[in-house]
Amino acid sequence: MSAAPVPLAAASGAELLLWVAVPYVCLAVFAVGHVWRYRQDQFGWTSRTSQLLEHRWLRWGSPLFHLGAFMVIAGHVVGLAVPASWTEAVGVDEHTYHLTAVWAGSVAGVAMVAGLGMLCARRLLTRRVRLGTDRSDKVLFPLLSATVVLGIAATAAHNVFGAGYDYRSTVSVWFRGLFALQPQPEAIAGAPLLFQLHALTACLLFAAWPFTRLVHVWSAPVGYLARPYLVYRSRSGAAVPAPGGGVPRPRSGGHGSGGRRSGGRTGSRA
Amino acid sequence: MRVMAQIAMVMNLDKCIGCHTCSVTCKQTWTNRSGVEYAWFNNVETKPGVGYPRRYEDQEQWKGGWMLDRRGRLVLRSGGRVRRLLSLFSNPDLPSLEDYYEPVTYDYDNLVSAPAGPDMPVARPRSVLTGKPTSITWGANWEDGLGGAPENAGGDPNLGGDWAEKVRFEFEQTFLFHLPRLCEHCLNPACVSACPSGAMYKRVEDGIVLVDQDRCRGWRMCVTACPYKKVYVNHATGKAEKCTFCFPRIEAGQPTVCSETCVGRLRYLGLLLYDADRVGEAASTPDEKDLLDAQRGVFLDPRDPEVIAAARASGIPEDWLEAARRSPVYDLVMRYRVALPLHPEYRTLPMVWYVPPLSPVLDAVDAAGGNQDDPDHVFAAVTRLRIPLEYLAELFTAGDADVVGGVLMKLTALRSYMRERTLGEAGDEAALRAVGLTPGEAEDLHRLLAVAKYADRYVVPAAHKEDAAALTAMENRCPVESSGDPQPSDGRRVMLGIPTLRRAPASPEGDPA
Numbered sequence: 001m002s003a004a005p006v007p008l009a010a011a012s013g014a015e016l017l018l019w020v021a022v023p024y025v026c027l028a029v030f031a032v033g034h035v036w037r038y039r040q041d042q043f044g045w046t047s048r049t050s051q052l053l054e055h056r057w058l059r060w061g062s063p064l065f066h067l068g069a070f071m072v073i074a075g076h077v078v079g080l081a082v083p084a085s086w087t088e089a090v091g092v093d094e095h096t097y098h099l100t101a102v103w104a105g106s107v108a109g110v111a112m113v114a115g116l117g118m119l120c121a122r123r124l125l126t127r128r129v130r131l132g133t134d135r136s137d138k139v140l141f142p143l144l145s146a147t148v149v150l151g152i153a154a155t156a157a158h159n160v161f162g163a164g165y166d167y168r169s170t171v172s173v174w175f176r177g178l179f180a181l182q183p184q185p186e187a188i189a190g191a192p193l194l195f196q197l198h199a200l201t202a203c204l205l206f207a208a209w210p211f212t213r214l215v216h217v218w219s220a221p222v223g224y225l226a227r228p229y230l231v232y233r234s235r236s237g238a239a240v241p242a243p244g245g246g247v248p249r250p251r252s253g254g255h256g257s258g259g260r261r262s263g264g265r266t267g268s269r270a
Numbered sequence: 271m272r273v274m275a276q277i278a279m280v281m282n283l284d285k286c287i288g289c290h291t292c293s294v295t296c297k298q299t300w301t302n303r304s305g306v307e308y309a310w311f312n313n314v315e316t317k318p319g320v321g322y323p324r325r326y327e328d329q330e331q332w333k334g335g336w337m338l339d340r341r342g343r344l345v346l347r348s349g350g351r352v353r354r355l356l357s358l359f360s361n362p363d364l365p366s367l368e369d370y371y372e373p374v375t376y377d378y379d380n381l382v383s384a385p386a387g388p389d390m391p392v393a394r395p396r397s398v399l400t401g402k403p404t405s406i407t408w409g410a411n412w413e414d415g416l417g418g419a420p421e422n423a424g425g426d427p428n429l430g431g432d433w434a435e436k437v438r439f440e441f442e443q444t445f446l447f448h449l450p451r452l453c454e455h456c457l458n459p460a461c462v463s464a465c466p467s468g469a470m471y472k473r474v475e476d477g478i479v480l481v482d483q484d485r486c487r488g489w490r491m492c493v494t495a496c497p498y499k500k501v502y503v504n505h506a507t508g509k510a511e512k513c514t515f516c517f518p519r520i521e522a523g524q525p526t527v528c529s530e531t532c533v534g535r536l537r538y539l540g541l542l543l544y545d546a547d548r549v550g551e552a553a554s555t556p557d558e559k560d561l562l563d564a565q566r567g568v569f570l571d572p573r574d575p576e577v578i579a580a581a582r583a584s585g586i587p588e589d590w591l592e593a594a595r596r597s598p599v600y601d602l603v604m605r606y607r608v609a610l611p612l613h614p615e616y617r618t619l620p621m622v623w624y625v626p627p628l629s630p631v632l633d634a635v636d637a638a639g640g641n642q643d644d645p646d647h648v649f650a651a652v653t654r655l656r657i658p659l660e661y662l663a664e665l666f667t668a669g670d671a672d673v674v675g676g677v678l679m680k681l682t683a684l685r686s687y688m689r690e691r692t693l694g695e696a697g698d699e700a701a702l703r704a705v706g707l708t709p710g711e712a713e714d715l716h717r718l719l720a721v722a723k724y725a726d727r728y729v730v731p732a733a734h735k736e737d738a739a740a741l742t743a744m745e746n747r748c749p750v751e752s753s754g755d756p757q758p759s760d761g762r763r764v765m766l767g768i769p770t771l772r773r774a775p776a777s778p779e780g781d782p783a
Contacts, residue, residue: 042484048508049488053399055366062359127400128367132505213508219487221358221466225351229463230549233471235521235733240474 019185026207033210047216057122065115071108109152140212147201154194273581276477283627285536288448292528305506307373311513312452319413320425323369326499328427333363334497335616371408373398428664445630453500453513454620458553464495497616523732540597543570558668561614593731610666630658645686680705
């Protein structure tokens with residue numbers, strides 16, 4: 001912090017609040033909230049699938065949304081975390097970057113918006129799903145929709161149809177400043193309103209994250225690719241290695257199922 | 271050889287009257303909660319019939335169980351690991367609620383709160399899911415007693431052969447029997463293998479397959495992978511639930527609720543010892559018709575000294591070995607070989623077996639003008655009347671009608687021999703010899719199948735008290751468990767000075783007492 005006292009002092013109170021205080025508070029809630037939820041609420045930690053209740057909209061909406069989201073997240077990592085000087089150093093000039101970002105971003109954004117639209121539609125229009133919507137969903141869906149719509153609106157207004165706006169020299173600088181612990185609120189203070197709103201709703205989304213079904217993101221089951229098919233456990237909850245002659249396993253490597261014992265308590269907590 | 275013990279079940283289908291007491295008591299115990307209104311851990315189906323969920327046996331459609339790929343390797347029918355992860359966002363092979371049924375409740379309140387009027391108030395059905403009035407168009411036992419069979423039963427996936435046409439066209443002479451179904455607690459469970467989070471597991475001590483509710487993330491691949499469709503999504507919690515084999519009762523040495531309350535006394539519970547190292551090999555048997563023998567080959571003789579020694583080495587306690595020797599399931603499956611698995615061709619090596627019903631054959635004898643008490647007539651029927659036999663073979667022996675026929679012959683011979691004995695005659699031992707039974711064995715089998723005393727049907731060894739104490743301490747997640755008590759140096763934690771599980775390999779644990 002002491003490395004950049006001058007810009008912070010120069011920022012107005014509102015800028016400090018919006019672009020330093022709010023993001024840090026949200027990130028703190030994000031981090032502490034996850035620790036709390038993981039320790040307290042393993043039972044609630046789920047994707048909360050509603051495919052059983054409605055599958056026709058989900059069939060298209062969910063893959064579109066998720067695959068779009070993966071591309072959008074990748075785009076944000078490149079756009080926000082990687083400085084322009086780095087991409088230029090590997091031979092990607094501004095024009096190429098811009099062209100790729102606009103095209104790939106548009107495809108991903110449209111997929112994500114279309115998918116999310118279908119998921120929202122089924123949640124609103126299918127009575128079964130609507131009645132299964134809990135409070136956290138009622139926060140999550142509007143917040144996620146706002147963030148996504150504002151984001152794609154900002155891109156469309158400024159970079160697809162507009163004159164082009166280089167967020168990498170403003171918004172990205174602010175974003176990296178937060179994590180470098182050298183906040184630069186003035187970097188984003190001059191950005192167009194749509195970018196600012198997008199950044200703020202994103203902060204709120206991160207704050208809400210640990211308290212919603214979004215936690216299932218951290219449980220993406222990539223470990224499944226490497227574990228033996230059959231899982232044995234003793235009554236005490238300890239994992240037991242699969243017998244030698246068992247069903248094919250892809251690679252060696254045990255299935256580390258540490259975890260507390262709570263086997264099959266299907267009825268106890270609903 | 272790696273010996274494991276499994277609590278297994280056998281059901282004697284001839285005695286099932288389709289009263290659904292098992293289903294109802296199971297539901298009252300386990301699934302009378304929101305989110306699983308539609309789920310029946312135990313249900314009773316009428317066969318022929320499409321079953322619950324509809325046509326669940328059609329694995330071309332539902333992709334349950336295992337199959338051999340072109341190189342003869344055992345793979346899940348729903349696809350490999352990568353494909354499974356790619357279908358996380360939308361599982362194309364998941365039954366929808368319509369394939370089960372829309373659960374309803376009734377406007378009971380209207381019966382007492384309706385204003386006075388000329389008509390009797392009625393309780394109309396309402397969907398539990400939407401709260402709206404609905405009409406009931408399907409259920410878990412919709413086809414009870416062949417109800418609606420002319421319309422629906424043709425959809426039974428087991429009616430595949432050319433003989434199936436006859437079943438449909440000659441419905442006046444048709445047959446029916448009831449098939450109670452619950453989780454098979456397979457030796458090679460497809461649901462466990464398909465669970466991306468590793469939340470499903472098979473218990474080492476008793477083979478019960480369970481879902482860890484804290485680790486399930488709602489990826490719902492288990493529902494697709496189970497060929498019996500006995501894993502259910504709780505739509506309120508977003509987690510998978512399934513038959514637990516009433517493990518709290520089993521651990522206490524009591525039979526499951528469905529067994530305990532079975533009016534027909536047709537269920538048997540007992541231990542089977544098996545060689546866990548040979549499970550994969552048996553499930554990969556090339557010819558489907560050899561799977562039955564392959565699975566029997568995995569089971570171990572609890573009287574064989576080598577097996578006993580290996581079981582002791584695996585930490586199976588003495589009273590469990592004793593229970594395995596008294597197991598009615600071992601007798602029915604291995605000694606008398608009258609019990610058969612349900613759909614062995616799914617390659618999951620199921621552990622709930624069935625004594626096939628003689629009644630369809632006896633009905634056919636009657637229909638043909640024969641005498642069902644004359645063993646010759648019944649023998650002739652078993653060899654000639656292909657329709658019920660082929661159908662039973664589709665269910666229990668991957669289509670091998672000779673094996674089902676052999677079991678039915680054995681039951682027929684037993685029936686006629688014991689009938690004569692009961693009437694004070696000598697009994698025709700030639701018929702017994704023809705099916706490989708001695709008079710002593712016949713008496714034995716008769717006692718097990720027909721007299722069926724409670725103590726003979728259920729031989730369930732309790733989990734050990736020292737285990738149970740350790741379990742309770744962990745179940746309640748005692749807040750003082752890490753209060754700085756000295757921990758054993760090998761990293762295993764001892765809860766509150768309670769002995770560690772005795773079942774752990776006999777390594778010298780620090781005695782916490």
